[in-house]
Amino acid sequence: xxxxxYAQRDLIKFNFANLDLKGLDFFxxxxxxxxxxxxxxxxxxxxxxxxTQKEESSYLMDNPKEWAKQGLKDQDILKLRAQxxxxxxxxxxxxxxxxxxxxxxxxxxxxKPVDMEISLKNKPKNLLKMENVAKxxxxxxxxxxxxxxxxxxxxxxxxxxxxxxxxxxVEGLYKLYNKGMDENFLSKILSIGLLGKQKNRxxxxxRWSITATDDTLxxxxxxxxxxxxxxxxxxxxxGYLGNFYMIMFFPDIWGFELFEMExxxxxxxxxxxxxxxxxxxxxxxxxKGYVEETAGGYYACRIGILEKLSELRKxxxxxxxxxxxxxxxxxxxxxxxxxATRISLRNKVPLDxxxxxxxxxxxxxxxxxxFRVDANELFKVSKLMHRNSKQKRLASYI
Numbered sequence: 001x002x003x004x005x006y007a008q009r010d011l012i013k014f015n016f017a018n019l020d021l022k023g024l025d026f027f028x029x030x031x032x033x034x035x036x037x038x039x040x041x042x043x044x045x046x047x048x049x050x051x052t053q054k055e056e057s058s059y060l061m062d063n064p065k066e067w068a069k070q071g072l073k074d075q076d077i078l079k080l081r082a083q084x085x086x087x088x089x090x091x092x093x094x095x096x097x098x099x100x101x102x103x104x105x106x107x108x109x110x111x112k113p114v115d116m117e118i119s120l121k122n123k124p125k126n127l128l129k130m131e132n133v134a135k136x137x138x139x140x141x142x143x144x145x146x147x148x149x150x151x152x153x154x155x156x157x158x159x160x161x162x163x164x165x166x167x168x169x170v171e172g173l174y175k176l177y178n179k180g181m182d183e184n185f186l187s188k189i190l191s192i193g194l195l196g197k198q199k200n201r202x203x204x205x206x207r208w209s210i211t212a213t214d215d216t217l218x219x220x221x222x223x224x225x226x227x228x229x230x231x232x233x234x235x236x237x238x239g240y241l242g243n244f245y246m247i248m249f250f251p252d253i254w255g256f257e258l259f260e261m262e263x264x265x266x267x268x269x270x271x272x273x274x275x276x277x278x279x280x281x282x283x284x285x286x287x288k289g290y291v292e293e294t295a296g297g298y299y300a301c302r303i304g305i306l307e308k309l310s311e312l313r314k315x316x317x318x319x320x321x322x323x324x325x326x327x328x329x330x331x332x333x334x335x336x337x338x339x340a341t342r343i344s345l346r347n348k349v350p351l352d353x354x355x356x357x358x359x360x361x362x363x364x365x366x367x368x369x370x371f372r373v374d375a376n377e378l379f380k381v382s383k384l385m386h387r388n389s390k391q392k393r394l395a396s397y398i
Contacts, residue, residue: 019052019085019139024120026052028085029113032152033062034104035086035137036191038205046192046203047088048104048146049137050118055083058113064135065182068339074241074330081136082128087118087143093203096193103146108192109162110152111185119144133207133296135333155179162189165198172196173213174220183303183338187213210334214299221306222286226254231309231316233353235362240340242327245320246367247305247344248359250388252317257281257384258301260294260322263371268293281383296334297322304341317388321363321378323371356388 028050037045051058060066061080072080089100096102107114124139157179161172172195173186191209193201204212230251237246261268261277268278278293291298305318322337353359364375379385 019083019124019126021052021085021124024123024144025118026085027054027115027117027149028052029054029058029115030107030110031058031060031062031084032107032110032112032114033084034108034188034192035088035134036203036206036209037088038207040090041205042093043090044093044203044205045088046091046101046104047086047137047140048107048116048118048143049084049086050116051083052085054115062135062184064184064333064335064339068240068343071240074332077332078128078130078136078330082138084137085118085120085124085139085141086137087120087141087146089143091203093193096201100143100146101193103148105192105194106148106152106154108188108194109154109158111155111158112153114152115149117147117149119146130331131207131333132331133210133334135335136330158189162194167195167197169196169200170216170220173216177217177220183210183213183217184335186217211296211299214296214303214334214338218299218302218306219286221303221310222254225306225309225315226284228309228313228315231312231314233356233359235351235353235359236344236347237351237366238340238344238347239323240343241332241336242325242329243336243340244323244325244370245301245341245344246323246363247341248319248363249314250317250319250356250359252388253284254315255281255283255317255384255387256302256305256320257318257382258294258298258320258322259378259382260297260324261373262324263373265373277378279381283387297337300334300338301341304338304345307342308345317384319382319384321367321373321375323367323373325371 030048030050033049035047035049061084067077091098091101121142121144124141128136128138130136158176161176169190176186187209189195190213191204191206193203231249232251234249239245259277259279265276268276272293280291280294280298301320309315360379367373367375
């Protein structure tokens with residue numbers, strides 16, 4: 001979910017100064033970045049993103065992990081994204097017989113900026129579009145031609161994985177993830193139709209591929225985590241770009257529950273029951289169906305949690321409260337949830353507690369002081385806390 005200030009709109013328009021583009025042709029360097037739209041499916045727009053001149057900072061224009069690492073503010077990120085032209089063309093999601101699509105796939109596989117010449121059919125529209133899932137997208141223009149002026153730099157493991165037409169997409173995603181590829185790269189090559197069995201490959205709208213990547217990686221991590229010993233009573237807390245995460249670990253079998261709320265509190269537009277929060281839950285066996293109230297933020301938060309448990313070689317019941325403050329001014333994409341969760345979990349010395357009650361007392365005091373939120377209202381409706389109170393242990397499931 002996102003703030004109610006922009007929750008009712010799927011798209012926000014934010015204008016910047018015009019691009020310095022004299023004609024319809026330019027020489028730039030893609031970060032590298034591609035974008036697959038969803039409108040008109042199964043015939044969609046495919047775009048190659050590039051600044052209108054060669055920029056040393058090009059790599060930073062499509063790099064959420066680096067944005068978080070550098071602590072970039074929202075305006076910094078918007079200005080980076082506003083420099084990109086989305087040079088787009090139409091394609092069927094199944095028919096890959098297109099030179100421009102082949103070129104887009106090459107760009108999508110690259111791990112360093114790719115120099116290119118781009119010819120457009122029309123001037124880019126001076127518009128930056130923002131939504132809750134994908135990163136901000138700017139300056140749409142129909143493309144006449146794209147010519148790569150250098151060979152894209154593609155890692156051998158990526159080339160081999162993409163060339164394997166017998167490998168399932170789940171296997172390909174997890175293999176590359178374990179080789180150090182991040183979600184931004186993985187969702188990109190999934191969206192551009194480069195993973196999965198050859199006969200099943202197709203374009204996947206970027207918005208869908210982001211959530212699919214987070215969900216797939218999470219499920220794969222869980223296969224090992226379910227066999228680890230139980231975690232300790234621990235609390236992690238921090239945030240990024242106005243999104244703060246209170247993360248509670250309880251010694252128990254795997255379970256995950258996320259509550260999201262805007263502070264100061266107001267009715268949550270995604271809540272099915274008119275509450276101030278949206279919430280979703282999964283038990284030891286995983287999420288059944290798609291989340292109802294917390295959308296892609298659920299999977300983005302969960303992947304960060306599972307990475308931490310994998311690092312600790314522990315499993316546990318994990319309860320998360322997300323507080324969306326007034327510092328969150330623009331919908332920048334679900335990557336904010338993923339990176340804010342990781343930042344919160346980065347503390348190598350978390351708060352440890354002897355028992356559940358002392359942990360809960362700390363959380364009650366902390367979120368009342370910081371956000372004026374009564375934790376008891378969340379604890380009493382938490383499915384995970386209800387399950388936890390029954391003390392159904394790991395031995396019951398194995």
